[in-house]
Amino acid sequence: MSKQLQYNKAESEEVGYVLNVLSRVHAVDAKLKEEFENHLLRLSIKKDQILFNENEVCEYIYFIVKGALMGCTTHNKQKITTYISVENDFVSSISGLHGSGYSQEYVVAVEDTHLLAMRNDELNRLFSHHFELNYIFRVVLEKYYKDAQQRAHIIRVGNAKERYLYFAKTNPGYLDRLPLALVASLLNVKASTLLSIKKNFSEKDKNKELEEWGQKLELHINKHQSFRHKDVRLQSLAKEIGLSSHKLSIVLNSYFNKSFIDYINQYRVNWIKGSIRNPDIMQNFTLEALAYSAGFSSRSAFYSSFKKLVGMSPVEYSKTLNKEKL
Template sequence: MSGYLKYNRSNQADINHILEIMSVVYPISNGLIREFEAHILSLSIKKDQILFNENEVCEYIYFIKKGALMGCTTHKKQQITTYISIENEFVSSISGLHGLAHSQEYVIAVEDTDLLAIHNQEINRLFLQYFELNYIFRVILEKYYKHAQQRAHIIRVGNAKERYQYFAQTNPGYLDRLPSELIASLLNVKPSTLLSVKKDFAAQEEQNKELDMWEEKLSIHMETHQSFRDKGIRLQSLAKEIGLSSHKLSIVLNSYLNKSFIDYINQYRINWIKESLRNPEIVQNFTLEALAYSAGFSSRSAFYNAFKKLVGMSPVEYTKNCCK
């Protein structure tokens, strides 16, 4: 192990923090708590400082208190990023886990990083004495290998956009925090490709925010003014009512809500009818056809067809089921 790393006794607050995280997986006995209090160390490393090298025995299991680390290998003098870990994650040599073999990768700090550490000799001893420690680390390893398998799969079969989307969903906050060249290496894409994909996704997010705003405005308008009850309503007239171009309204409905204009309007009409059917007085005094015409349907057949399409049963069947 690199001799320039300075290990110190850890303070109680840091020990309590790691114990709290582990106890979420499984309750920790008082005996194991005392062992951790006696053997957990702390150290800090600077950005770009190596935690352990290739072909070196990794003597510790580390817990990241603050900062970020990346695991790397070299191939034909090229650095290949194999994983990235940040706060509240455990890190050690994958190929030389528990200090039983030389590491085939090296780990380097992406940021100034504060770590907690326990020596492999101690952790291996505790594995023999405490069931809960075996269980906790089994769960941790299962989680790690599931993520590793998913990452390997998406990198092998996914295109650049799919890789980026996977990384963004599984590692929220990493994209704005970590260097682009590091993420590009992890996803096995060129930095220029990553930049292009990132710009495309940013533009899409901005468009989605705008569509969110217009969809909300459209919903409020429909609920407030009940425009769906107008038998002559058209996309152009509705767009004019809410101050939106017909083209933009089409995008909101077709691309964002994945609904045609007529299905969108009919859904409001049917919801209005279903709500009316919950009122016994309305059921006694109005026929289904009368409610349909009041809701905006222009014919009995249009009402029945739309109801069956959007509800999955005829209006008569629905009335029998809901109004017993």
């Protein structure tokens, strides 16, 4: 119950924070700032703690500094999630806005949540004396109702996939942050269905990211010929392209299906194969000289890698090319 909540005077930096949010909509004058400094309150509630109940007059309007709240109602003994609000959202009773009547929904914390609050009687008094506050809250309410209308529309006409995409687009990051059952209730889909869709899109996103980083790696290798550096290492290459060593390892293993050394040696062998095909190069360089220039540190490593990747030794490959020319 809200009567059990502990309200305290807001700290000056908290007042400044909420005033900064309001000022993004409309400039706030000095008198209104003073009113907020005198009447803004702070409170914290734990996860699953109720902020206010159904059939109770909500005496405050709240501003979420940190955390998440959900609005719920019950129908035929079933809980229905009506909205989810997180940082920088204003929250109050929808049906009993500004303390005008009993609330038809209850609000509960999804996470440990820190709030700022102002009593509705104080807020209503400020509405009578400060035009800018009326304008600010008109903009806030317009946004809320537009969002609510869009959500109601997609829930009425959209299939489960479309509802998922709507929520992912309008609430980036929330799908990983909030309980899946809660989001499913808000979107009016089964939790199992939402989980299946989420897994499918997560896999697509993962594959897309792997492709993007794989292409970036290829461009970097071709441009800088990093494979020709004898001291090239997974860690150094990852740093060059802006990836962690762990992520680069995943890209190599999952996207290219190669270990780091096989990936680098493939480039070295391909470079040597191209050089062998050039008569001018072969007149001036031995196979061993090409191997060292390509980045191999020893003759044995060169011969072993070449045979592994080409299926024959470099000498045999060179002879095969000579026969083709005859």
